[in-house]
Amino acid sequence: MAPVNRPLxxxxxxxxxxxxxxxxxxxxxxxxxxAAGAVLLAYWLAAAAxxxxxxxxxxxxxxxxxxxxxxxxxTFSFFYHFANGVRHLAWDIGLGLQMKTLRxxxxxxxxxxxxxxxxxxxxxYAAAGKL
Amino acid sequence: MRSALGRxxxxxxxxxxxxxxxxxxxxxxxxxxLGLWFIANVVYLIGLDIAPSVFRAWIGEHGNALLLILFVLxxxxxxxxxxxxxxEDYVHGPAAKAVSLFLSKAILWALGASSVLAVxxxxxxx
Numbered sequence: 001m002a003p004v005n006r007p008l009x010x011x012x013x014x015x016x017x018x019x020x021x022x023x024x025x026x027x028x029x030x031x032x033x034x035a036a037g038a039v040l041l042a043y044w045l046a047a048a049a050x051x052x053x054x055x056x057x058x059x060x061x062x063x064x065x066x067x068x069x070x071x072x073x074x075t076f077s078f079f080y081h082f083a084n085g086v087r088h089l090a091w092d093i094g095l096g097l098q099m100k101t102l103r104x105x106x107x108x109x110x111x112x113x114x115x116x117x118x119x120x121x122x123x124x125y126a127a128a129g130k131l
Numbered sequence: 132m133r134s135a136l137g138r139x140x141x142x143x144x145x146x147x148x149x150x151x152x153x154x155x156x157x158x159x160x161x162x163x164x165l166g167l168w169f170i171a172n173v174v175y176l177i178g179l180d181i182a183p184s185v186f187r188a189w190i191g192e193h194g195n196a197l198l199l200i201l202f203v204l205x206x207x208x209x210x211x212x213x214x215x216x217x218x219e220d221y222v223h224g225p226a227a228k229a230v231s232l233f234l235s236k237a238i239l240w241a242l243g244a245s246s247v248l249a250v251x252x253x254x255x256x257x
Contacts, residue, residue, distance in 0.1 A: 028217065031217070035239070038206055038210045038239070038242065038243075041246065042245055045250060046245055048183070048186055048190075049249035049250075049252040052184075056183060059181050078170065082166060085163075086163070088159075089156065089160065120170060124173075124174045124177045124178075127177055128178055
């Protein structure tokens with residue numbers, strides 16, 4: 001059959017980014033990042049079971065500048081995925097689906113995840129007596 | 132126990148019905164308290180400098196070992212379901228899709244099992 005030049009539906013790049021679509025893909029990105037975090041958790045627990053030396057090496061690795069950066073990313077990913085996940089659960093029971101509410105809860109989710117990330121890190125530094 | 136229409140409705144492009152959707156929501160709801168518990172305890176352990184002996188003592192407490200195992204199981208289940216959704220969306224071609232799905236599930240469940248074993252090892256040895 002000869003190829004036909006049918007019109008295609010416009011793809012992503014044609015649309016102006018909106019808070020709804022941006023936060024939606026961020027949910028997926030943080031989810032994939034957290035899958036890597038689950039791998040990291042498995043390594044950490046395995047190191048703890050392997051022995052004190054391996055556990056101390058794992059903790060040193062996680063406490064290194066790169067380790068802290070990764071953990072900070074994981075913390076934000078966790079709280080974003082957490083807060084936006086609750087938003088998803090609300091949608092599943094039919095709540096908050098009006099455009100105005102969607103934008104409002106979207107901004108709220110970003111603010112809440114940033115605040116909880118900051119609070120967690122301040123609490124951790126304070127608990128370690130390094131504040 | 133399902134009507135003919137109910138069975139037919141499950142036979143879309145994914146060839147299955149509501150099980151994945153329901154399990155994803157259920158594990159999400161469980162991760163709300165378990166996730167917060169985990170983060171709070173990591174902060175608490177950082178305060179104790181997470182020395183190996185401190186971590187052993189912490190995990191040696193029945194409630195901590197139990198909640199950590201539950202967290203690991205639910206977390207890995209939720210991760211398997213989420214990665215499945217991502218792979219089904221972006222990996223095309225039946226063979227590539229089947230291989231990616233198998234690898235993702237096999238690796239994640241192996242790591243989940245390893246994590247549960249690690250907790251049991253520390254709990255029983257502590």
